[in-house]
Amino acid sequence: MLFIKKILLNIKAFLKWLLPDWIFEKLYHGIFWPLLGVILYRNPSKKIKIIGVTGTNGKTTVVHLATHILEGAGLHVASLSSLRFKINKKEWKNMLKMTMPGRLKMQKFLRQAVNAGCEYVVMEVTSEGIKQNRHKHIEFNTAVFTNLTPEHIESHGGFDNYRDTKGKFFALPHEVSIVNADDEAAEYFLNFEVTRKIAYSLKQEYENDNYQTVIPSDTSYDSNGLSLKIDGVLFNMSLLSEFNAYNALAAVCVALSCNLELQDIAKYVKTFPGVSGRLERVIGEPFNVFVDYAHTPDAFEKVYKTIKAFSEGRLIGVFGAAGGGRDKWKRPEFAKIVEKYCDEVIITDEDPYSEDPQDILKDIEKGFSGKLKYEKILDRRKAINRALQIAEDGDSILITGKGAEPLMMTKNGPIDWDDRKIVREEFAKVYF
Known part of the structure; x- marks a missing residue:
């Protein structure tokens, strides 16, 4: 396997040296690799x-x-x-x-x-x-x-x-x-x-x-x-x-x-049980805690609107935004959306990758008009714990951005994560 990998790396280096970048990209990634997969695994x-x-x-x-x-x-x-x-x-x-x-x-x-x-x-x-x-x-x-x-x-x-x-x-x-x-x-x-x-x-x-x-x-x-x-x-x-x-x-x-x-x-x-981390109710008493993967403005609008309609009490939102320079335009849009539906909000880390998490939160904050009370807690676990502490009977907490994703991407590499697991662990700390 190492021998084959070395051959492939040599082919890549040779083509990169021989061809203009745009031709290399088209030939190597667009033709060579897809075709190799088909040949190796017999279409x-x-x-x-x-x-x-x-x-x-x-x-x-x-x-x-x-x-x-x-x-x-x-x-x-x-x-x-x-x-x-x-x-x-x-x-x-x-x-x-x-x-x-x-x-x-x-x-x-x-x-x-x-x-x-x-x-x-x-x-x-x-x-x-x-x-x-x-x-x-x-x-x-x-x-x-x-x-x-x-x-x-x-x-x-x-x-x-x-x-x-x-x-x-x-x-x-x-x-x-x-x-x-x-x-x-x-x-x-x-x-x-x-x-x-x-x-x-x-x-x-x-x-x-x-x-x-x-x-x-x-x-x-x-x-x-x-x-x-x-x-x-x-x-x-x-x-x-x-x-x-x-x-x-x-x-x-x-x-x-x-x-x-x-x-x-x-x-x-x-008999369909639903999808893990997709508008999943993790806690049902004495208040509701939902976890959802929503990470686009359209999805944000829909999930917050849905939970707001069902919530008997306040709606508490916990969210962040992905780093790595990805779709920065979305960050203030998230703030504008949650401001329409939430009574309280905690902004926090999501998947910062190599980006400074503080810079991501600053981008999010640009979308708030000043009408909504919000807190900044970088540590996502602590943010979830805080939401659980301030929630009262009949309230709903909605935690968005990661759903059931098993990893959080940081500048130091991936760390094990699952919003649902964190919710259950922090709920036990607060109430038991």
Whole structure:
């Protein structure tokens, strides 16, 4: 293995010396590595149906719910998300700090799924992954689009470039496109030519005779979950909020594209336990504590609005922002959003990487108007402890940014982390 690695490094050094940078990047990262993965692992995507889910928010929930439904139907399924890798019943955490693995790891995972007898792979497809050619030489059967809101704008050089990067995924040959018709970018993604198109919507007035539509006749949600009625079939699930209604519809459409019946899909949806760290209630008494992965302004708006509507008392927010120069424009936007919904806020560390955490908090503070009382506590554990101390009966605490991520990225490297675990540990200190 060391011998092969040395050869690859020599090839890289030679090409870098020989070629202009832009040609080197295209040839080495865009062609050589993806092709090497296909050759080494014998093009596994030809032997399995692959369902790719892209969009700014909701990808993980759609992947996990679709996987749960297909498994409920007795199918052999593998899945890949920002949280986990799963092949049939074998499951392990995604510790890569990236949603889509590199080209070789991706092809290796697909080969393992094929060797394990899987019929389907359900996986997240990110714009960063597409940009880095991690989708190359994967033959997708189905492409799913959830939504599009500003994210990774700095690295993509603008919102249109961000959309067009996701468009490269839909431009790949595939049989089925599943699209959120209520998103402003829906027509862009529905315009790609495929054999079958399915559009889902929560708007009763939405109609289109050119492709299949899935529209609930009734939608309701409360603090216990949500209900959808589709073609007379009632879907009850423990997921919270309207945005999860969209995620559920996307997963239902995936199941329909795999020829499952609505009545069966509803049965499997009912047993879905939810996704770790996605609007997950960690503590329920004497107040609620929710943990969520929200790390974009759109996701922030939705989760804080949802919990505010359900909270009997005050809403206490705990959040930060990622470092490493990533989308700095979002930082003050987070402050503006929580100011609309929260009664008290604690801003704290998230994933500072090599950036000074104090500078990140200063950027966040620029978004506050002065109307809201907030505290700065850099140590995330102490910030969570403080929120637990000031919470009273009936209040709700919402901790956003990391969800169930197992690591926090600091200038000294990754450290073990899980907001849910920290909440339980600090709750025990405060109340027992």
